[in-house]
Amino acid sequence: MKKIKKHLTMKELPVTERPYEKCEKNGAGTLSDAELLAIILKTGTRGDKVMDLAVQLLNLNPSCPGLEGIMGIELADFQKIRGIGRVKAVQLAAVCELSRRMSRIQFSESYAFTTPQSIADYYMAYMCRLGHEEVHVMMLDTKQHMISECLLTKGTVNASLIAPREIFIQALKAGAVSIVLVHNHPSGDDTPSREDLAATEKVRSAGELIGIRLIDHIIIGSGHFTSLCGSWNH
Incomplete structure (x- = not known):
């Protein structure tokens, strides 16, 4: 029984x-x-x-x-x-x-993402405790309102393999003027690796050729973050 x-x-x-x-x-x-x-x-x-x-x-x-x-x-x-x-x-x-x-309700369509902190605030609650790595791309208009965002990669991510081609295909489709890369370190340590720095430069250079500016690359750690670019001048 x-x-x-x-x-x-x-x-x-x-x-x-x-x-x-x-x-x-x-x-x-x-x-x-x-x-x-x-x-x-x-x-x-x-x-x-x-x-x-x-x-x-x-x-x-x-x-x-x-x-x-x-x-x-x-x-x-x-x-x-x-x-x-x-x-x-x-x-x-x-x-x-x-x-x-x-946690994202405060970020309305009219919200302007004008500082690294504003980007981190938007992603922190979601990304800071993930057990895997994700890379997101945020697409912005001329006033730095978010047009759209996309998940570029998920899993065990090697930042050196981030493909600018895929990023800018999405950005061009969205009509973005500028973009922000965001990814997390599951270890909780937001210290950038050499691969992170190299990937940032690769995407920044590609964006200059296309005419879409990489404003920043934010690394999310455990309750804190690192801004790799800080190109927040308008």
């Missing part, structure tokens, strides 16, 4: 430990990170209360425990925790993506 797996629900928790009740009584702002996650998870597993499951989730990324660490976790990695299956993993991934998008 198949063993029936018993889940511990919110109702099985003592009243004082129920995040739903605490939220209703005192507001969501009074809940801990674990309690907020417990509301999303809803149930635990045999032997693990839902709050225990939430704590395990917060410690899933050993290099960066807590909510920041969760932001960089892939869908499949959520399911490594016993009690988090396909549905819960998708729900968690959706919450993380909503958080990233909400």
